[in-house]
Amino acid sequence: MRPLVIKLGGVLLDTPEAMENLFAALAHFQQNNDRPFLIVHGGGCVVDDLMQRLNLPVKKKNGLRVTPKDQIDIIVGALAGIANKTLVAQGAKFELNPVGLSLADGNTVEATQFDPDLGHVATVVAKNPVLLHTLLSNGFLPIISSIAVDNQGRLMNVNADQAATAIATLLEADLVMLSDVDGVLDANKQRLEELNAAQIKQLIEEHVITDGMIVKVNAALDAAKILHRGVDITNWKYPEKLTALFSGEIIGTRINP
Ligand SMILES: Nc1ncnc2c1ncn2[C@@H]1O[C@H](COP(=O)(O)OP(=O)(O)O)[C@@H](O)[C@H]1O
Numbered sequence: 001m002r003p004l005v006i007k008l009g010g011v012l013l014d015t016p017e018a019m020e021n022l023f024a025a026l027a028h029f030q031q032n033n034d035r036p037f038l039i040v041h042g043g044g045c046v047v048d049d050l051m052q053r054l055n056l057p058v059k060k061k062n063g064l065r066v067t068p069k070d071q072i073d074i075i076v077g078a079l080a081g082i083a084n085k086t087l088v089a090q091g092a093k094f095e096l097n098p099v100g101l102s103l104a105d106g107n108t109v110e111a112t113q114f115d116p117d118l119g120h121v122a123t124v125v126a127k128n129p130v131l132l133h134t135l136l137s138n139g140f141l142p143i144i145s146s147i148a149v150d151n152q153g154r155l156m157n158v159n160a161d162q163a164a165t166a167i168a169t170l171l172e173a174d175l176v177m178l179s180d181v182d183g184v185l186d187a188n189k190q191r192l193e194e195l196n197a198a199q200i201k202q203l204i205e206e207h208v209i210t211d212g213m214i215v216k217v218n219a220a221l222d223a224a225k226i227l228h229r230g231v232d233i234t235n236w237k238y239p240e241k242l243t244a245l246f247s248g249e250i251i252g253t254r255i256n257p
């Protein structure tokens with residue numbers, strides 16, 4: 001059965017009650033389905049909180065965090081530490097058998113520095129699926145942070161939507177991205193049901209899709225093209241709709257190849 005990659009991001013990682021509701025729904029889904037699933041997560045809000053506490057400035061360029069060499073340790077601490085272990089704790093509470101990982105584990109992806117101006121930021125491509133297949137086939141729930149290591153052994157910060165795309169293509173999985181918004185919104189803030197590459201290009205040119213959503217729709221489009229099927233972007237606020245989403249219903253926006 002085709003696995004499902006669930007990308008978690010946005011302020012969910014800062015909202016314990018919402019995380020608990022979501023994990024309760026995942027536990028319910030697992031009890032009623034044979035379909036293996038795993039989680040890839042962000043936690044930009046957790047990084048922002050930590051930076052603020054340390055009086056460090058938050059700087060983004062085209063939706064990606066500028067990650068200087070002397071801040072990558074803090075960002076790794078926030079994403080692979082606080083965010084990852086908080087989600088592992090939720091998974092453990094609902095007896096989902098979680099295993100907390102990063103993109104660096106098991107030679108799962110190959111990471112390449114993206115733009116030297118961004119510092120320790122990498123893009124990733126799928127590499128070795130053995131670790132994830134092994135965990136999934138033995139009933140574990142992998143929970144993967146978006147921290148990678150490049151071929152020089154440097155810790156790298158990866159946008160979590162791009163991380164989810166690499167993992168979904170690695171496993172030939174379906175991909176759903178859960179965020180703070182109900183989907184991609186049009187100029188009148190209405191949810192768009194489906195989008196293709198040409199429509200996405202136009203909405204970006206018209207500045208209707210901006211900031212982190214540009215990165216997200218492009219990551220979703222990359223996955224859709226490689227996997228030859230739609231990728232869904234929707235809100236984590238409706239855990240009661242997850243079963244419908246996981247069985248193919250559109251509840252947010254579907255990005256088509
Ligand atoms: N057209 C759009 N539709 C919906 N959200 C948009 C749009 N353009 C920009 N955004 C912004 O993108 C955000 C989602 O991107 P991001 O914050 O990176 O998500 P996540 O943290 O879940 O990966 C939304 O919260 C919204 O502020």
Ligand SMILES: CC(=O)N[C@@H](CCC(=O)OP(=O)(O)O)C(=O)O
Pocket residue numbers: 008009010011041042043044045047063064065075079121122146157158159160161212
């Ligand atoms: C390079 C880059 O921008 N990395 C992101 C990784 C976390 C992330 O993507 O978190 P969300 O999915 O919650 O937005 C960051 O540092 O914020």
